[in-house]
Amino acid sequence: MTDSAQHGYTDAKAEYLRRLKRIEGQVRGIARMVDEDVYCIDVLTQVSAVTKALQAVSIGLVEDHLGHCVVDAARRSPEEGEAKVKEAADAIARLVRS
Amino acid sequence: MTDSAQHGYTDAKAEYLRRLKRIEGQVRGIARMVDEDVYCIDVLTQVSAVTKALQAVSIGLVEDHLGHCVVDAARRSPEEGEAKVKEAADAIARLVRS
Amino acid sequence: MTDSAQHGYTDAKAEYLRRLKRIEGQVRGIARMVDEDVYCIDVLTQVSAVTKALQAVSIGLVEDHLGHCVVDAARRSPEEGEAKVKEAADAIARLVRS
Amino acid sequence: MTDSAQHGYTDAKAEYLRRLKRIEGQVRGIARMVDEDVYCIDVLTQVSAVTKALQAVSIGLVEDHLGHCVVDAARRSPEEGEAKVKEAADAIARLVRS
Numbered sequence: 001m002t003d004s005a006q007h008g009y010t011d012a013k014a015e016y017l018r019r020l021k022r023i024e025g026q027v028r029g030i031a032r033m034v035d036e037d038v039y040c041i042d043v044l045t046q047v048s049a050v051t052k053a054l055q056a057v058s059i060g061l062v063e064d065h066l067g068h069c070v071v072d073a074a075r076r077s078p079e080e081g082e083a084k085v086k087e088a089a090d091a092i093a094r095l096v097r098s
Numbered sequence: 099m100t101d102s103a104q105h106g107y108t109d110a111k112a113e114y115l116r117r118l119k120r121i122e123g124q125v126r127g128i129a130r131m132v133d134e135d136v137y138c139i140d141v142l143t144q145v146s147a148v149t150k151a152l153q154a155v156s157i158g159l160v161e162d163h164l165g166h167c168v169v170d171a172a173r174r175s176p177e178e179g180e181a182k183v184k185e186a187a188d189a190i191a192r193l194v195r196s
Numbered sequence: 197m198t199d200s201a202q203h204g205y206t207d208a209k210a211e212y213l214r215r216l217k218r219i220e221g222q223v224r225g226i227a228r229m230v231d232e233d234v235y236c237i238d239v240l241t242q243v244s245a246v247t248k249a250l251q252a253v254s255i256g257l258v259e260d261h262l263g264h265c266v267v268d269a270a271r272r273s274p275e276e277g278e279a280k281v282k283e284a285a286d287a288i289a290r291l292v293r294s
Numbered sequence: 295m296t297d298s299a300q301h302g303y304t305d306a307k308a309e310y311l312r313r314l315k316r317i318e319g320q321v322r323g324i325a326r327m328v329d330e331d332v333y334c335i336d337v338l339t340q341v342s343a344v345t346k347a348l349q350a351v352s353i354g355l356v357e358d359h360l361g362h363c364v365v366d367a368a369r370r371s372p373e374e375g376e377a378k379v380k381e382a383a384d385a386i387a388r389l390v391r392s
Contacts, residue, residue, distance in 0.1 A: 007137065009138060016132050020125060028118075041186070044156055044163070051153070058145045064138065087139055
């Protein structure tokens with residue numbers, strides 16, 4: 001995690017952009033399936049695949065954020081650390097509940 | 099649910115396509131956020147929003163499928179009904195686990 | 197699915213009761229871990245295991261319900277079928293979102 | 295977060311034990327519903343409620359762990375911090391995927 005990185009994910013930005021581009025294409029693919037009246041179960045299977053791909057992106061972002069923004073804040077001061085932990089925990093809660 | 103509808107979702111196709119178009123745009127928006135080094139938590143919040151939007155699409159597709167393909171099969175014969183139920187339950191399992 | 201079964205799950209009641217008994221024991225086990233100050237990550241791992249076990253129970257109940265109550269209603273009349281489908285879809289939505 | 299606390303959750307142990315006791319009772323309640331042939335949808339609704347209660351426990355444990363074990367490790371050394379972050383991210387991934 002180089003110090004010059006602005007956010008935890010900045011070092012892996014190209015990889016995230018590649019994965020998001022792929023997910024965007026998958027969503028377009030689902031629309032095409034619906035437009036072409038593909039069988040419901042096959043459309044549902046593809047929606048589950050996109051949801052899992054999004055999950056993988058979010059789990060990566062969480063790890064990068066914890067390992068960079070949260071850890072750095074903790075080193076600066078207990079108060080900053082605690083604030084960043086609360087913020088991260090709320091974001092993790094939204095992920096767990098989505 | 100008109101009999102002429104090919105799949106349960108066919109009657110609502112325009113609405114599904116509209117929602118999928120919006121989700122596609124949201125995924126592109128997440129990529130833009132990453133590209134512009136937006137703060138991790140804000141990116142994560144948007145990923146959760148897209149996951150929820152996808153969930154809503156999948157739940158709609160499940161209801162349409164149950165109310166059309168599964169119910170019609172059940173009326174044709176117990177065996178057809180049971181096969182469609184198994185198929186639908188497996189798709190629902192994938193959704194619950196994704 | 198014998199006609200005499202009151203609900204879809206009635207035929208598999210013993211199996212569901214066995215699995216729920218096991219889950220109950222696992223939850224008690226988590227409490228014991230907390231009481232004995234076991235490391236957080238190990239407690240979290242056990243919570244994930246219990247969540248997955250509950251998911252498996254719910255997926256089984258959904259399949260049983262679709263294959264019994266919903267299919268039977270659909271055979272009685274389109275209106276009864278549609279009402280049962282809506283009810284089942286709402287329950288599935290709660291599962292997907294939990 | 296007092297220094298004497300062994301784990302992040304130790305300060306809130308009584309509260310966690312209370313919530314886990316309640317969840318244990320809810321699981322027993324689901325078994326009773328199944329035993330008494332309660333309608334499938336009502337059983338499913340209760341399973342979703344227990345899943346959400348377990349989620350809330352796990353989210354609390356994550357926040358406590360981040361704010362105690364992970365932050366303390368980060369202050370000791372970058373290497374210790376990074377190892378704890380990886381461990382926490384894997385546990386969070388299991389939660390998101392369960």
